[in-house]
Amino acid sequence: MRVLGIEGTAWCASAALHDTEADSTVIESDPYEPDSGGIHPREAAEHMSEAIPEVVGTVLDAAEAEYGPDAIDAVAFSRGPGLGPCLRTVGTAARSLAGALDVPLVGVNHMVAHLEIGRHESGFSNPVCLNASGANAHLLGYHDGRYRVLGETMDAGVGNAIDKFTRHVGWNHPGGPKVEAAAAEVSGDGRGPEAADLLELPYVVKGMDFSFSGISSAANDAYDDSEPVEEICFSLQEHVFGMLTEVSERALSLTGADELVLGGGVGQNDRLREMLAEMCSARGAAFHAPDPRYLRDNAGMIAVLGARMAAAGDTLEIRESRIDPNFRPDQVPVTWRDDESS
Ligand code: ATP
Numbered sequence: 001m002r003v004l005g006i007e008g009t010a011w012c013a014s015a016a017l018h019d020t021e022a023d024s025t026v027i028e029s030d031p032y033e034p035d036s037g038g039i040h041p042r043e044a045a046e047h048m049s050e051a052i053p054e055v056v057g058t059v060l061d062a063a064e065a066e067y068g069p070d071a072i073d074a075v076a077f078s079r080g081p082g083l084g085p086c087l088r089t090v091g092t093a094a095r096s097l098a099g100a101l102d103v104p105l106v107g108v109n110h111m112v113a114h115l116e117i118g119r120h121e122s123g124f125s126n127p128v129c130l131n132a133s134g135a136n137a138h139l140l141g142y143h144d145g146r147y148r149v150l151g152e153t154m155d156a157g158v159g160n161a162i163d164k165f166t167r168h169v170g171w172n173h174p175g176g177p178k179v180e181a182a183a184a185e186v187s188g189d190g191r192g193p194e195a196a197d198l199l200e201l202p203y204v205v206k207g208m209d210f211s212f213s214g215i216s217s218a219a220n221d222a223y224d225d226s227e228p229v230e231e232i233c234f235s236l237q238e239h240v241f242g243m244l245t246e247v248s249e250r251a252l253s254l255t256g257a258d259e260l261v262l263g264g265g266v267g268q269n270d271r272l273r274e275m276l277a278e279m280c281s282a283r284g285a286a287f288h289a290p291d292p293r294y295l296r297d298n299a300g301m302i303a304v305l306g307a308r309m310a311a312a313g314d315t316l317e318i319r320e321s322r323i324d325p326n327f328r329p330d331q332v333p334v335t336w337r338d339d340e341s342s
Contacts (some may be wrong), residue, residue, distance in 0.1 A: 001065065001073045003162070003310060004097070005058060005303025008090040009082025010135065011039055012296065013051030015059040017072075018303035022309075026062065027293060027300040038163055038173050042201075045085035052093050055299075060097075069325050073221040074098075074315070078113070080327030081136070087323035095318055104315035106202060106306040110297075111263075113330045115140055117301035122288035124180030128257045130248045132263030132272065133276040134159030134174075137244070139208060139251045140329055142337070147329045150251045153306045158240060159266045161212035165236060168220040171230060180269050182233035187271075199227060199235040203243060208250050210243045238294020241272045245279050252285055262289040293328025308336035 004309055007014040012031040014281075032047035034040055041190040062072035077094030080087055098105040128150070129140045138152035156164070159176055165297050167174025187196045199222055202214035215236065248260060260280050266272060273289045280287035310314070314335040 001104070001307055001311060002067065002071060003074045003076050003303045003307040004059060004063065004072045005108075005299040005301075005306050006052065006077040006090050006097075007110070007297055007299035007302045008048045008052055008086050009078050009297060010045055010081070012298065013048050013055050013057040015052075016040055016299035017059050017063050017069060018079060018300065018305040018307050020307050025303060026059065027298050028058045029157070029298060030055050034114075034173050036172065038167055041085065043314060044224060045089065046084060048086045048089045049078050052089055055098065056093060058214060066277055073100050074104055074310040075101065075108055075307060076108050076302050076309070078110040078302050079321075080324040081110060081312070082325060084300055084323070084325045085246045087325060091321065093325045095321060099318070101170065104310055105318065106307065106309045107316045107321055108270065108302045108305050109327050109329055109332045110302070111138070111140075111327075112332050112334075113301040113305045114182050114263030115147065115261065115329070116305045117294045118263055118288055118290050120304050121294065122261055122286075122291050122302040123257070124259040124261060124288060124340065125258035125289070126257060126288065127261045128248065128251045128255060129246060129261045130267075130276070132158050132262045132266040134266070136264065137210070137212075139247060141255050141257065142334065145334055146332065149328070149330050150255070151210070154203040154206070154211045155213040156216065159264070161216045161237065161240065162266070164217040164221070169223055174265070176266055176269060179233040182230045182257050183271065185230045186234040193222035196234055196236075198238055199231055201235055201239045201240050202271050202285060205243050205246055208247045208254075212240065212294070215283045216238055217279065225329070237269070237271050241269070241275050243301040244272065245263060245275045247287065248276060249283065252283065258285045260285055260287050261282075261297065262287075267295040268292045304306050305336075312336040
């Protein structure tokens with residue numbers, strides 16, 4: 001089966017073709033990069049309406065050149081969560097394309113796609129998933145036909161919390177890679193992170209939930225108090241990723257799972273991956289972080305999960321295909337897993 005996936009929940013206009021037989025995925029992306037500040041919803045929506053036809057056209061032309069006029073068996077799109085105006089462009093494009101090609105339409109939950117791409121790549125059967133993305137942060141575990149939210153942020157998404165600090169400092173979006181580079185100047189001097197100085201910042205974990213709003217403000221205050229920015233970046237990472245690692249370990253412990261997958265754009269951070277890998281290794285669990293092209297927003301993960309859903313007959317009629325900016329992962333009946341894991 002060959003599925004064309006379309007992604008556009010916020011900043012990344014992307015289209016992909018996933019071929020299940022070859023297990024190959026081609027991804028075409030056009031990111032929105034604000035000149036200054038964070039993601040501006042109106043600009044993001046304008047970008048989406050210009051870039052989606054381009055990326056879809058490129059993938060469609062390549063697919064038809066390689067496979068002929070019947071190249072596409074289904075069209076999958078991200079239904080949410082995300083910015084409403086961006087999602088509406090994606091939904092309209094997907095409905096039109098599925099109609100024009102006369103193929104089934106598949107509506108994919110973007111956060112479940114962040115999880116499933118890790119399961120697909122790793123071959124893990126029943127992992128706990130840590131989704132560490134821009135607008136979200138949560139732990140998911142499969143139970144009784146759904147991915148249950150085991151724990152989540154009580155306020156900001158993890159990437160957004162980091163980006164809030166970098167906006168204060170005046171760095172361009174996205175802030176995460178800049179914080180990683182600045183932190184490495186403190187910890188990368190051969191002594192390792194354990195020996196570097198750590199500023200005290202709020203560390204808020206309640207069971208398997210956690211909070212980032214206080215830490216962004218405290219990091220901003222430390223910057224205003226003339227603390228060296230590299231030390232703030234280092235300390236911000238150690239605290240934020242320490243919280244994520246603690247709740248991930250608790251989720252593994254309480255569910256009895258022995259596999260962890262990472263998802264989301266913040267998952268590109270080497271320090272976060274290192275902490276999670278160390279924690280998993282210490283408790284004898286397997287850990288998988290997908291390839292970076294599958295961690296940041298991308299249509300490859302939409303096409304891969306779309307193919308599994310289409311194979312399970314989990315397709316949408318046009319009249320029930322509206323987008324949902326607040327689409328939670330636990331609202332999705334998991335139709336494509338045939339295992340009995342609970
Ligand atoms: P969501 O998937 O929840 O809709 P999103 O659309 O914002 O979130 P993602 O692509 O998952 O998008 O993640 C983008 C976030 O990842 C940004 O906040 C960015 O700063 C962060 N990020 C990217 N690279 C790194 C890195 N190396 N270290 C830390 N954060 C990073």
